[in-house]
Amino acid sequence: MADAKVRTMCLGVPGRVISIDGDIALVDFWGVIKPVRLDVVDTPVVPGDYVLNHVGFAIRRIPPEDIAETLALYDELLRRAGADDLMAADVRGELDAAGKPS
Amino acid sequence: MSVLPGKPLPGEQRAGKKLEFRDPVRGAALTEALAARARSLGRAPVSVMHVCGSHEQAIARFGLRAAFPDELDVIMGPGCPVCVTDVPEVDEAVALARQGVRIATYGDMLRVPGTAGSLADERARGARVDVVYGVAQAAELARSGEQIVFFASGFETTAVATAAVLLADPPPSFSVLSAHKYIPPVMEIVAEMPGSKIEGFLAAGHAATITGSAVFERFVARHRVPVVVAGFEPLDILAGLVRLVELIAAGEPKVDNAFPRCVTREGNLAAQARLWKVFELQGGRWRGIAHVPNGNLRLRDEFAAWDARKRFEIDVAALWDNAPATRVAQCQCGDIMAGIASPHDCALFGRECTPDAPVGACMVSSEGTCKIWHQYGGHPDLRQVRRRT
Amino acid sequence: MNDRRYVEERITLKYGAGGSAMRALIEQIFAPGFGEVAGGVGLSAMDDGAALPIGPDRWLVITTDAHVVQPAVFPGGDIGRLAVCGTVNDLAMMGATEPLALTCAAILEDGFPRSELEQIWASIRAACEEAGTTIVTGDTKVMRRGELDRIALTTTGVALTSRVVTDRGLAPGDRILVTGTMGDHGLAILATRGELALETRLVSDVAPINGLIRRALAAGGDGVVAMKDPTRGGLASALHEMAGKSGVGIILDERAVPVRDEVRAAGELLGIDPLLVANEGKAVIGVRAAAAGRVLDALRSHPLGRQAAVVGECVAERPGSVIADTGFGRRLLGEAEGELLPRIC
Numbered sequence: 001m002a003d004a005k006v007r008t009m010c011l012g013v014p015g016r017v018i019s020i021d022g023d024i025a026l027v028d029f030w031g032v033i034k035p036v037r038l039d040v041v042d043t044p045v046v047p048g049d050y051v052l053n054h055v056g057f058a059i060r061r062i063p064p065e066d067i068a069e070t071l072a073l074y075d076e077l078l079r080r081a082g083a084d085d086l087m088a089a090d091v092r093g094e095l096d097a098a099g100k101p102s
Numbered sequence: 103m104s105v106l107p108g109k110p111l112p113g114e115q116r117a118g119k120k121l122e123f124r125d126p127v128r129g130a131a132l133t134e135a136l137a138a139r140a141r142s143l144g145r146a147p148v149s150v151m152h153v154c155g156s157h158e159q160a161i162a163r164f165g166l167r168a169a170f171p172d173e174l175d176v177i178m179g180p181g182c183p184v185c186v187t188d189v190p191e192v193d194e195a196v197a198l199a200r201q202g203v204r205i206a207t208y209g210d211m212l213r214v215p216g217t218a219g220s221l222a223d224e225r226a227r228g229a230r231v232d233v234v235y236g237v238a239q240a241a242e243l244a245r246s247g248e249q250i251v252f253f254a255s256g257f258e259t260t261a262v263a264t265a266a267v268l269l270a271d272p273p274p275s276f277s278v279l280s281a282h283k284y285i286p287p288v289m290e291i292v293a294e295m296p297g298s299k300i301e302g303f304l305a306a307g308h309a310a311t312i313t314g315s316a317v318f319e320r321f322v323a324r325h326r327v328p329v330v331v332a333g334f335e336p337l338d339i340l341a342g343l344v345r346l347v348e349l350i351a352a353g354e355p356k357v358d359n360a361f362p363r364c365v366t367r368e369g370n371l372a373a374q375a376r377l378w379k380v381f382e383l384q385g386g387r388w389r390g391i392a393h394v395p396n397g398n399l400r401l402r403d404e405f406a407a408w409d410a411r412k413r414f415e416i417d418v419a420a421l422w423d424n425a426p427a428t429r430v431a432q433c434q435c436g437d438i439m440a441g442i443a444s445p446h447d448c449a450l451f452g453r454e455c456t457p458d459a460p461v462g463a464c465m466v467s468s469e470g471t472c473k474i475w476h477q478y479g480g481h482p483d484l485r486q487v488r489r490r491t
Numbered sequence: 492m493n494d495r496r497y498v499e500e501r502i503t504l505k506y507g508a509g510g511s512a513m514r515a516l517i518e519q520i521f522a523p524g525f526g527e528v529a530g531g532v533g534l535s536a537m538d539d540g541a542a543l544p545i546g547p548d549r550w551l552v553i554t555t556d557a558h559v560v561q562p563a564v565f566p567g568g569d570i571g572r573l574a575v576c577g578t579v580n581d582l583a584m585m586g587a588t589e590p591l592a593l594t595c596a597a598i599l600e601d602g603f604p605r606s607e608l609e610q611i612w613a614s615i616r617a618a619c620e621e622a623g624t625t626i627v628t629g630d631t632k633v634m635r636r637g638e639l640d641r642i643a644l645t646t647t648g649v650a651l652t653s654r655v656v657t658d659r660g661l662a663p664g665d666r667i668l669v670t671g672t673m674g675d676h677g678l679a680i681l682a683t684r685g686e687l688a689l690e691t692r693l694v695s696d697v698a699p700i701n702g703l704i705r706r707a708l709a710a711g712g713d714g715v716v717a718m719k720d721p722t723r724g725g726l727a728s729a730l731h732e733m734a735g736k737s738g739v740g741i742i743l744d745e746r747a748v749p750v751r752d753e754v755r756a757a758g759e760l761l762g763i764d765p766l767l768v769a770n771e772g773k774a775v776i777g778v779r780a781a782a783a784g785r786v787l788d789a790l791r792s793h794p795l796g797r798q799a800a801v802v803g804e805c806v807a808e809r810p811g812s813v814i815a816d817t818g819f820g821r822r823l824l825g826e827a828e829g830e831l832l833p834r835i836c
Contacts (some may be wrong), residue, residue: 026690030756031683033254033690039239040373052364054223054235055256055263059370060311066363073362074128081135081344097324126746126818133819165820226503235761336819458505458512468762477825 014062025058027051032036123335133338137171139347146173149299150346151292151441152305153285155182155469156334162474164336174347177441180288181306183256184210184467185439191281192216193255195419198279198410199229201417206232206240207253210467211281215460218421221253237267251410255281259309259414261399263375265380268401268408279410280401284383285309286317291323291394292440300327300441302346307361308335309397312377314369318357328343328354333361390461425432435462438471445472452476495612509723509769513773514732523796524782532585532657537732539584539719542650542655554578556649563611565644565683567676576771577722578648579622579700582760584658584718584774589651589707590622596630596645603633603642611642614625624648624701656708658729659736660716660828666783667741667803668776670703670796671696673726674754677768682757693753698772703795704748710789714782723768724730727826729775730803730813737777740809746818749798766824777805 016028020038025045027036034053038045041058045051050067051058121246140148152158158178161167170176175487180186183420199205213222225231234240237252244250254264261282268278289303305318310331318329328349332342342360349358359365373397380400386398401409410416437443445451445464455461457473464470498506498519505512507693514537522535530544540554556577563570574595582590595615599608619625663720675696682691701719708715717737721729726748732740750758750765758765778786783801790796 025381029760031753032756032760034760037266039270039375040262042295042370051307054259054308056793057263057266058236059259059262059373060364062363069121070338070361070363071128074132074337077341077344077348078128078131080134080348081138092170097460124818129819162822163817165815165817165822167820168822169820225500336817340819 014050014052017047017051019047020045025051027053027058029053095102103181103264110259117405123257123333124386125336125337125479129336129340132344132400133261134338136174136340136344136347138405139344139351140171140173143173143347143351147175148173148301148347148350149175149177150302150304151300151344152306152332153179153181153289153292153415154240154304155185155467156308157181157304157306157332157339157419157467158471158474159383160334160339162477166339170343173344176343177300177302177443178471179292180388180391181285182439182464182467182469182471183283184208184282185435185463185470186288186391187211187214187255187281187463189216190372190387190391190418192220193218193421194222194343194411194416195221195251195279195281197416197418197421198225198251198414199231200258200420201414202229203234203251203414204230204243205251205253205279206234206243206254208235209233210254210469211253213460213466214463215466216421220466241267241272244273247273247275249275249277251277251279251414253279253281257283257285257306257309258399259306259312261381262312262377263469267375268380268405272408277408277410277413278401280381280398282381283388284397284399286313286321287383287396288388288394289318289321290325290392293321293327293390295440295442302327303329303348304342304346305329305331307331307364309337310359310361310365310369312370313366313368314374315357316357316367316369322355324356325329328355330358331335331361333364348450356410388439390439392436420431433462435464435472438464445475448472492681507723509728513723520792532655536657536659537583538658540587542585542652545651548653550587551646551651552582552585552650552652553647554581554585554654555645556581558644558646559640560680561640562683563607565728566679568601568697569611569614570642571611572697573771574617574644575615575618575622575624576697576699578646579618579624579701580720580772580774582648582650583651583701583704584656584720586656586718586822587652588701588703588707589710590624590650592627593619593624593648594628595626596632598632598634598639598643598645600634600639601636602640608642618699622701640777651759654708654716656718657736658717658719658733661733661737661739661741661777661805662716663739663805663807664780665716665729665739665744665805666778666780667805668778668783668787668790669721669726669748669800669802670700670707670774670776670790671772671798672749672751672754673721673770673773674750674758674768675773677711677725678754678757678761678765679765681761681763683770691695691753691757693757693814696770696772699794700772700774702797703793704774704790706793707786711778711782711786714779715786716779717777717778721770721773723769724826725765725769726775727764727766727813727824730824731811731826733775733777734805735811737805737809739805739807740811741802741803741805741813743813743815743824745815745823746812747800747802749800767826780804 015027018028020028023028025036026095034055037057043061049064052060213220221231240252316332330342330346332338344362379400382402383396383402385395388394406412420485434443434448449461455465460466464472506516525534532538542550542552545551558574560570638680679693679695682693719729754765790799815824
C-alpha cells in the first residue's frame with residue numbers, strides 16, 4: 001500500500017490486556033484493539049494488566065500502583081519547589097532569633 | 103505556592119488513566135516550578151540536552167517550548183535514529199532495491215537521501231519498496247517465499263523487536279539490513295565535545311525500560327553531570343526537567359529515575375538477553391557525527407544466515423556513477439544533531455531544504471529537529487499570544 | 492496565500508492531498524486563463540464551490556467532486572454515499588442548503604460486480620433522500636481490467652442561494668466553531684486497511700449536513716461569515732486556508748476540539764493527528780462573536796450537531812497562522828505535508 005506518514009519509532013503507548021493466546025495479547029488502547037506480542041516482556045502478563053507497547057511488542061507490564069506512585073512523585077516535586085523558600089525563611093527566622101549568623 | 107490537586111478535569115474522566123499524565127492543572131504547576139527552579143540558579147541560560155526524537159516530538163506537539171523559562175535551554179541532541187543513519191547505509195538499501203530485491207522499511211526511512219537518492223526515488227523508478235508498521239509485518243511478507251530485506255532503523259528499543267522476530271523462526275527468505283543504533287555511546291561524544299555547555303541530560307524512558315537506568319551510571323561518574331530518565335507524557339517531561347534542574351542546582355551528578363512506572367535500575371533482562379543474543383556493538387559513522395565507538399548494532403556471526411549484507415552482493419559502487427551533485431556541503435544536520443547549531447543557523451533550512459524536498463536527514467524524519475521545527479514553525483515566541491475571551 | 496512552491500515535473504500523490512501542493516497546482520496550472528467571476532466566486536478563489544450571479548441577491552451555486560475512495564465500501568458508508576454527501580456539503584458550505592439536483596458519472600472497471608454496484612446505488616438513493624435531492628443525469632464508462640482501480644464516481648451539484656458564504660470572511664474577534672467530532676472518516680478508512688491489524692469500532696462520519704447548516708444560517712444570519720468543510724487535510728487545512736484567505740490569525744483551543752476517544756487512540760497508535768485527517772459530515776464555521784452562542788445552540792439542536800463546539804478565535808496578529816493552545820503551551824498547527832492517507836475520498 002502507499003505510504004501513510006506514520007511515526008513508528010519511539011511510540012510507547014500503554015494499553016489494557018483483554019485476552020492472551022500463547023505469545024500474543026489482544027490489547028485495548030481506548031477502544032482500539034491491537035494484537036501485541038509478549039515475547040520480550042519480563043514479567044507474566046494476565047488480562048487486566050496494562051502494558052507498554054513499542055512497535056507491536058509489549059516491553060513492560062505496568063503495575064497499576066506504579067501510576068499512583070508516579071503522580072505522587074510529581075506532587076512531591078511540586079511540594080519541594082514551592083516549600084523551599086518558605087523553609088529557608090523559617091530557618092533564617094530561627095537563626096536570627098538565636099543571634100547566630102545564617 | 104500551594105500544591106494543586108491532581109483531579110482530571112470533568113469530561114476527561116471517561117478516557118481513563120492515560121489522561122492523568124495530561125492533567126493541565128498539574129502541568130501548569132510543574133511549569134511554574136520549572137521556571138522558579140531555573141531562575142533560582144542565578145545564571146542564564148542553563149543548557150540541558152535530551153537524546154530522543156520522541157521527546158522532541160512530544161515537546162513540539164504539546165507546545166512546551168512556549169512554556170519553558172528563558173533561563174533554561176532544552177537542546178535536542180542526536181536522538182533521531184533515522185536522521186543519524188549515514189549515507190553509505192542508505193546507499194546499501196537503495197542499491198539492493200535497484201538490484202531488484204524487495205525492501206521493507208519503516209515509513210520515515212523511505213525518503214532519507216543517500217548518494218543517488220532515497221528509497222522513495224527508487225520506488226518511483228519501479229523498485230519494490232514496502233512501508234511496514236512493524237518488523238513482524240515485514241517477516242510476514244516473506245512467508246510467500248519471496249526475498250524480503252527489512253531495512254532496520256531505530257535505537258535499542260526498536261532493535262529488541264527485530265531480535266525477537268529473528269529468534270522466532272522467521273521465513274528463510276527474510277533477511278535484515280541492520281542500521282540499528284545504540285544511544286549511550288553518543289552521549290559520551292556529546293559530553294566530550296569541546297565547548298559543550300550541557301549541564302544535564304534527559305534520557306529516553308522507553309530505551310531505559312529495556313536497558314535499565316543503571317546503563318547511565320558510568321557516564322555520570324565520568325562526566326559528573328546528572329541524567330534523569332523521563333517518560334513522554336507532558337507531565338513526565340516537565341517533571342523530568344524540574345528534577346534535572348534540581349540536581350544541577352544541588353550539584354548532584356547522579357542518575358535519577360523519573361519514570362518509575364516503566365523503568366527500573368536493571369531494566370528488562372529478558373529483552374536485553376534477546377537483544378545481545380542477536381546483535382553486537384560495532385563502531386561506525388553516524389550521519390554528521392563522524393565515528394561513534396560502539397554506536398551501531400550489527401547482527402552477530404551466528405545470525406549471518408539472516409544478514410542481508412552476507413546474503414547479497416550489494417553493489418553500492420553502481421550508485422556513484424552519474425550521481426547528481428548534491429548540496430550536502432551546506433547541510434548542517436551534523437551540527438544540529440549534536441546540539442551545536444539550530445535549524446535557523448542552516449542556510450538551506452526552509453529554502454532549498456523543506457520536508458517536501460529534503461536535503462538532509464533531519465528534515466525527513468518525523469523526529470528530525472529540522473522537520474519538527476519546520477512543521478511547528480521553529481521556536482516562535484508564542485508566550486506573546488493571548489486569547490481574547 | 493503566498494505559496495512559493497512551484498509545481499514539479501511530475502504530478503505525484505501529494506498534489507491530490509488537499510494541502511498546499513494541491514493549491515499550488517490549481518493556482519499555477521488549472522486556474523490561469525479563466526478570469527474572475529464578477530459579483531461571484533470563481534476558480535481562483537478555490538472555495539468549496541462556485542457562485543454565479545443570476546439576479547439581484549440571487550446566485551447559482553455549482554460544485555463538482557471526484558471520488559476514488561479505497562475500499563469502495565467502508566465502516567459507516569461507501570463511495571456512493573460519499574459522492575452524494577461530498578457534493579451536497581460543498582453546496583452547503585457556499586450557503587446553498589437546498590440542492591436543486593445532482594449529476595453522477597460512473598467509471599467502472601471491467602468485471603465490477605453488479606451486486607456491489609446495486610449496493611452503492613442504494614446508498615446513493617438513501618443519501619439523496621436524506622439530503623432532499625435527486626440525481627437527474629449522469630454518464631457511464633467501463634474501462635479494461637487493470638486500467639482503473641475498480642470504480643470512480645464524479646458528482647456535480649447545483650443550487651440557488653440568496654446569500655453566498657465564502658471561506659474568507661473572517662475578521663479579528665470572530666469565533667471558530669466545528670459542528671462535531673474531528674478525524675472520524677480518515678482514521679476509519681485507515682483502520683479498515685488490513686495491514687494495520689487494528690480492530691476498532693471506528694466509523695466514517697459521512698453524512699449530508701445541509702439541514703444542519705440551514706439551521707445554523709437561520710440562527711446566525713449575517714453573523715455567519717465563513718464556512719468550509721474539513722475534508723482532505725482535515726481541520727488543520729481548513730483553518731489554514733480560512734486564515735490565509737481572510738488575512739487573520741487563528742488561535743485554536745486544542746482541548747476544546749471534540750475528538751472521539753477511539754479516534755484519539757487510533758491516532759496515537761499510528762502517529763496520525765486527528766486534526767490532519769478528513770471529515771465527511773462536518774463543517775468549520777466562522778461566526779461573529781455576538782452570534783456564536785445562538786449558532787452553537789442551533790447546531791446542537793440538530794442530530795448531526797450534538798457535539799458542536801466553539802474551538803477558537805480569530806486575531807489580528809500573525810495573519811495566515813494557526814496557533815494551537817495545547818493546555819500545556821502553544822505551538823503552530825502544522826498542515827499535513829503531502830499524502831497523509833491515500834485514497835480516502
